Amino acid sequence: MQITLHRKKHSQIIPELYEIEERFKECPFCKSKEIRFVRSIVTTPEINVITCQKCHIGYIDRQPTETFLREFYKKYYSKDDGHTTIDPHALVNHLIRQFGKLRTKNTFSILDFGGGDGSISQLLANYLLTSNLAQQVNISNVDYNARDGEGGHSSYKIVKNNLLSFEAIPPGKKFDLVIASAILEHxxxxxxxxxxxxxxxEENGVFYARTPWVYPIFNALTKVGIYIDLPYPAHLFDMGNAFWNSILKTLNLSSGFYLEKSCTSLVESSFRERPLRTLIAHLLKIPSYIFKNHYHFAGGWEVIIKRRAGLKK
Ligand SMILES: [Zn+2]
Incomplete structure (x- = not known):
């Protein structure tokens, strides 16, 4: 018997054959050939879920073309399909706790990658200003769909630039804080x-990333006959503790950076809006605090990476 569950959020869509790239023969992240088949998501055309044994990333072996993805995300933001994203206030409160002590700066700069309307960086900017950690905050919001949120600019001390790509950032520009929250998988x-x-x-600058890590859960469920659609093509990659714990080594960046925190991510949904989903997410995450790297069903992971000071760039 096979039970198939369809998730409302990021539902699975299979592009036409001409909109799909050739199959990866090796890990697209580290080029290792030590890769392991997890399961198929469709058989015609054959599209599989793979994990790399070396860098520990999970990926879909046939990915949509860039053209398809651009169109996909245009519709994704224009239609109101009721998909939920994390409450920005909850995430920002969580980030403030995770960052610990931030250094006081006259002008603090934030790069918000995939920030959408930039609400996360804007709330962080408000915090920095009201806590007197900065007199001015400059935000570069880089996103296919970079735009202002409903509230727009809440203070003249916040300068926000909506940019479509990294190319729009002046050469040599550095940031105190770089955020990649739930974007690298896309x-x-x-x-x-x-x-x-x-x-x-910047030197001593803080990088924050949050990624889904669901392949181990989906794999375990498949083994007991429960088949859950993967959010394809929205999620192309899956990045958990083993991937993040070795990321600086994989990128050969250990001399310039260090991993300050690597832990299970906060629960995205709220009890008020989605009580059952939220309860399950909390229950799944609890063992992660005890068993840490030996537990693989946390559903999401997050890291804080810092740039070492005093090194030549
Ligand atoms: Zn790899």
Whole structure:
């Protein structure tokens, strides 16, 4: 018997054959050939879920073309399909706790990659200003759909630039804080993107990333006959603790950066809006605090990486 569950959020859509790239023969992140089949998502055309034994990324072996993805995300933001995203206030409160002590700066700069309307960086900017950690905050919001939120600019001390790509950032520009919250799984080239983002950090600058890590859960459920659609093509990659714990080694960046925190991510949904989903997410995450790297069903992971000071750039 096979039970198939369809998830409302990020439902599975299979592009036409001409909109799908050739199959990856090796890990697209580290080029290793030590890869392991997890399961298929469709058989015609054959599209599979794979994990890399070396860098520990999970990926879909046939990915949509860039053209398809651009169209997909245009519709994704224009239609109101009721998909939920994290409450920005909850995430920002969580980030403030995770960052710990931030250094006081006259002008603090934030790069918000995939920030959409930039509400996360804007709320963080408000916090920095009201806590007197900064006198001015400059935000570069880089997103296919970069736009202002409903509230727009809440203070003249916040300068926000909506940018469509990294190319719009002046050469040599560095940032105190770089945020990649639930975005790296959507991009076709996470290795290049991650390297670019880390390179934008100032000395002592803080990088935050949050990614889904659901392949181990889906794999275990498949083994007991429960088949859940994967959010394809929205999610192209899956990045959990083993991937993040070895990321600086994989990118050969250990001399310039260090991993300050690597832990299970906060629960996206709220008890008020989605009580059952939220309860399950909390229950799944509890063992992660105890068993840490030996537990693989946390559903999501997050890291804080910092740039070392005093090194030549
Ligand atoms: Zn790899």
């Amino acid at each position: 991009v076709k080239n996470p290795r290049e993107t991650l390297s670019i983002l880390l390179n934008y950090l």
